[in-house]
Amino acid sequence: MKKQKAQEIYKVPLFDSRGKKANTLELSKDVFTGEVNKSLLYQALVMYRANQRRGTASTKTRGEVRGSGKKPWRQKGTGRARVGSIRNPVWRGGGVAFGPRPRDFRYTLPKKLRKAAFISSLNAKLKAKTFLAIESISLEEPKTKNISKILVGLRIKEKERVLLLVEKIDTNLFLASRNIKTLTVKKVKEATALDVLSSTHLVMTREALASLKKDKESK
Helix, strand or coil, rough: CCCCCCCCCCCCECCCCCCCEEEEECCCCCCCCCCCCCHHHHHHHHHHHHHHHCCCCCCCEEEEEEEEEEECCCCCCCCCCCCCCCCCCCCCCCCCCCCCCCCCCCCCHHHHCCCHHHHHHHHHHHHHCCCCECCCCCCCCCHHHHHHHHHHHHHCCCCEEEEEEEECCHHHHHHHHHHHHHHHHEEECCCCCCHHCCCCCEEHHHHHHHHHHHHHHHH
């Protein structure tokens, strides 16, 4: 029998609450396997983007467009093509034959597939080396400059999009982060594969990483 290769243990830089590098953190083998299921990620992204569509595009048919219903000229004897209404789709100002109508584009993948896609997106960030871990984020005051200092300490550039995943969002963190357009703060339980892949850098607190492991073990 062939011997199975030992699973690689992945490590990420661990920063303190001020944004200074403190140590490295070993990630859970159950969640961070290094495997990226591209086909599943594609399915998940198509679903999330379809669910964001408004589906409000609409055109008027010949029965809805404004205009007289009278026959423009008699059927025979004029030498011109026969026509029954000026609202004909062939005519300028007439209705649209096969135009868009309001519709709902929403659909859902099974819950297990959505979770698997989320885990796969985390592994994609890990492989791309854009995954960072932070001990915790505790702000004494709800000031934007406090969270900006943390991002500078993490060596994240001003225009780069950052997704910060935490276990809980307190009032100070919410108020301090809402003025930074490139920063998105979400609870780890509410984040999706689209959120992760839409960001340049992924930052997770130690508590959020621990909750991922617990969720995986509870299955």
